Amino acid sequence: MKSMVLYVTCSNEQEARSIGQKLLKERLVACVNILPTIQSLYWWNDDIQEDSETAFFAKTTDKNVDAAITLIKASHSYDCPCIVALPIEKSNPDFLQWIKEQTTKPHDNE
Amino acid sequence: MKSMVLYVTCSNEQEARSIGQKLLKERLVACVNILPTIQSLYWWNDDIQEDSETAFFAKTTDKNVDAAITLIKASHSYDCPCIVALPIEKSNPDFLQWIKEQTTKPHDNE
Amino acid sequence: MKSMVLYVTCSNEQEARSIGQKLLKERLVACVNILPTIQSLYWWNDDIQEDSETAFFAKTTDKNVDAAITLIKASHSYDCPCIVALPIEKSNPDFLQWIKEQTTKPHDNE
Numbered sequence: 001m002k003s004m005v006l007y008v009t010c011s012n013e014q015e016a017r018s019i020g021q022k023l024l025k026e027r028l029v030a031c032v033n034i035l036p037t038i039q040s041l042y043w044w045n046d047d048i049q050e051d052s053e054t055a056f057f058a059k060t061t062d063k064n065v066d067a068a069i070t071l072i073k074a075s076h077s078y079d080c081p082c083i084v085a086l087p088i089e090k091s092n093p094d095f096l097q098w099i100k101e102q103t104t105k106p107h108d109n110e
Numbered sequence: 111m112k113s114m115v116l117y118v119t120c121s122n123e124q125e126a127r128s129i130g131q132k133l134l135k136e137r138l139v140a141c142v143n144i145l146p147t148i149q150s151l152y153w154w155n156d157d158i159q160e161d162s163e164t165a166f167f168a169k170t171t172d173k174n175v176d177a178a179i180t181l182i183k184a185s186h187s188y189d190c191p192c193i194v195a196l197p198i199e200k201s202n203p204d205f206l207q208w209i210k211e212q213t214t215k216p217h218d219n220e
Numbered sequence: 221m222k223s224m225v226l227y228v229t230c231s232n233e234q235e236a237r238s239i240g241q242k243l244l245k246e247r248l249v250a251c252v253n254i255l256p257t258i259q260s261l262y263w264w265n266d267d268i269q270e271d272s273e274t275a276f277f278a279k280t281t282d283k284n285v286d287a288a289i290t291l292i293k294a295s296h297s298y299d300c301p302c303i304v305a306l307p308i309e310k311s312n313p314d315f316l317q318w319i320k321e322q323t324t325k326p327h328d329n330e
Contacts, residue, residue, distance in 0.1 A: 004199060005227065005304060007115065007167070009143060013259075017270075020261045024268050031262035031302070033229060033275060035145065035255065039123075041130045042141040043212060048134050050127075055143060055167075057227070057275075059302065065200050073202055080208050082141070082169065084115060085200040089224060090285050090305040092293055098300050102263060114309060117225065117277070119253060145255065149233075151240045152251035153322060158244050160237075165253060165277075175310050183312055190318050192251070192279065194225060195310040 002062040003088040003099050009040065009055045011077050016054040019075050028068040029058035030102035059088075064103050112172040113198040113209050119150065119165045121187050126164040129185050138178040139168035140212035169198075174213050222282040223308040223319050229260065229275045231297050236274040239295050248288040249278035250322035279308075284323050 006029065010016040013034060020032035034056045041050050060068055065085050072083050088096075116139065120126040123144060130142035144166045151160050170178055175195050182193050198206075226249065230236040233254060240252035254276045261270050280288055285305050292303050308316075 003304070005306065017259070017261070021268055024261055024263060031260060033273070034259040034261070036257065037146065039127070039144040040141060041127070041134055041144070043134060048131055053143070059304070062200075069200070069202050080204045081202065082205055083202050084113070084169070084198045084205070086115065086196050086306050087199045088304045089307045090282075090289070092289050092301065092303050094300045095302055095304070147256065149237070149254040150251060151237070151244060151254070153244060158241055163253070172310075179310070179312050190314045191312065192315055193312050194223070194279070194308045194315070196225065196306050197309045 001100060003091065003096055004060055004062060004065060004085040005088060006058040006060060006065070006068060007055065007084050007086060008058070008072060009038070009053045009082045011053060013037070013054045015077060016056045019072055020056055020058065022071060022075055023058060023068055026071060027103050027105045028064045028071060029060040030099040031059055033057045059099050061099060061103055111210060113201065113206055114170055114172060114175060114195040115198060116168040116170060116178060117165065117194050117196060118168070118182060119148070119163045119192045121163060123147070123164045125187060126166045129182055130166055130168065132181060132185055133168060133178055136181060137213050137215045138174045138181060139170040140209040141169055143167045169209050171209060171213055221320060223311065223316055224280055224282060224285060224305040225308060226278040226280060226288060227275065227304050227306060228278070228292060229273045229302045231273060233257070233274045235297060236276045239292055240276055240278065242291060242295055243278060243288055246291060247323050247325045248284045248291060249280040250319040251279055253277045279319050281319060281323055
């Protein structure tokens, strides 16, 4: 099993918290770290726009990533949100075990 | 095509914004997320120094990374800036497609 | 030699600074970037908890990662801290060289 860090940007802190709670309720991530407000720059029509956003990191395993992306997309106010999974190359083994336990739903062991 | 997240530290928010805008103008990244002020610790001569800095994440593709690094180095106030590219292992396909479109310059299709 | 970004969460900024300084003193990382306060969500008993924490990034090489994890675990107030290493796929060569030099202890060359 491989573990990953999801990096997701949201329109504001309320949206980040709401999506983070949904991911936890479905046991699709082990924990969520919401960063303070960021400033985002991107092209919009023919100009470079700047907007405030809120980003979060969430830790999960490869087997949960697709379902986490699907849930985030369904809950997100953007048509095309930024949801990227970064591979974890090394970690303390007890933390990897904790991620696994936190994202294991009761029926996984039936 | 592989997508990546660049992590870059700058001397302050103004420098981060200026470099971010240059990267966007050259279509070398799809978007830039400027984080609030960070505290950086490092060795300087024989002491551990602490300074305020501003970091940003930018999303791009592997084919733009070298040119993005060259532009950041040329624009940066540091002799040896921190510019690291983290591989994206998974993402929502529409976001990867958006990164690709945003970083495709008109002459790429000629 | 492969370089990596460590992502670590701590109970507060004081703990992040203390652990960051220890990592630098032992030459186990080249630099530390302490982020402003984050909000963390996770399951605790049967509820989703929210707590303030402080996260930091540190840059190092693969040969230092295990010792860095051991030092962080020994210094940390949590039983099971989040310490994850993300691989660096590309960087400016002078920065990779700087990481290597900063994390080379005198006796490595004896």
